[in-house]
Amino acid sequence: MERLSLKTGVPDRLRGAIIALGNFDGFHLGHQAVVGRAVARGHHERRPVIVGTFFPHPVRFFKPDLPPFRLTSLDQRERLFAHAGADAMLVFDFDADLAATDAEDFVGLLAKLGVAGVVTGEDFSFGRGRGGNAELLRELGASHDIVAETVPAVTLENELISSSRIREALKAGDPGTATRLLSRPFAIEGVVQHGDARGRELGYPTANLPMEQYLRPAYGIYAVRVWLDDEHQYAGVANLGTRPMFDPPQELLEAHLFDFDGDLYGCKIEVALHHFIRGEEKFDSLEALVTQMDHDSAEARRLLALP
């Protein structure tokens, strides 16, 4: 799968594409419907399919002080788009120039990229001051021979699916709801860092990941599945939080993998949160913590239905 930008432009073989447009952070069921429609149309019309996504998230650009809220990294999104059948991801760098581009000029930009069709959600807005909506996209598109269409919002059990609903569920310690709306568990990807080498002494080595721009789900202990690469996956138990037992408090995601013994430092891994087990606590002694970790591991094995 190719990653394109306004700088690279669109190579000849990907011109005449159907482009799905949106932030697609999380790539939840609603986003999947939009990209799915673009892929179906691409197959039907024998055209390449591009997913256009804005990065950083426009909200991050306009409100730099907001706490982290991202559900997926760009790499995760790229894999999800590829899996959904897209040929390329076009990253629109969301900077002052793009923020100042009005709706008409934005559609002009799409025309320059050789786009033949656009698919968005019904509530898509674009251009300076969010001045353009789906209706205007259809009108402006027509003047460039670009056929724009919208996909209706997806609901689950009569409730609209949205990234904010998923964020609320995760913050409330309800990863199960996030899983249903995303169609897969929320997962944090990162490069394993060195810690204080305390985990091994306790009998629970943990691969440590920084949370960076990811939304912070409720702090606590989770049953997880950890992907080392496309083929290797381990069940485990993870602690997300600041580790109140230890000084200085440091925010980390620490995952202990079951039935694994190896070196993960520097490896890029993905930790999927399946079940919330309990909140973080400060115990009276390390022995009490280890006893609790034994219980947490047994509970994680039970929740993940391991033998």
Ligand SMILES: Cc1cc2nc3c(=O)[nH]c(=O)nc-3n(C[C@H](O)[C@H](O)[C@H](O)COP(=O)(O)O)c2cc1C
């Ligand atoms: C299953 C599990 C449960 C944990 N529970 C707590 C906890 O309740 N409170 C806490 O301060 N740290 C908790 N931790 C974090 C451990 O203290 C941490 O793994 C240990 O400090 C190792 O640090 P290191 O990775 O820097 O060596 C937990 C870790 C795991 C794997």
Ligand SMILES: Nc1ncnc2c1ncn2[C@@H]1O[C@H](COP(=O)(O)OP(=O)(O)O)[C@@H](O)[C@H]1O
């Ligand atoms: N089962 C396992 N789960 C997680 N990490 C493991 C496991 N077995 C070995 N490791 C390795 O041990 C490291 C964690 O050891 P730990 O003692 O917690 O030290 P630190 O926190 O300093 O990294 C991991 O980054 C990984 O390289």
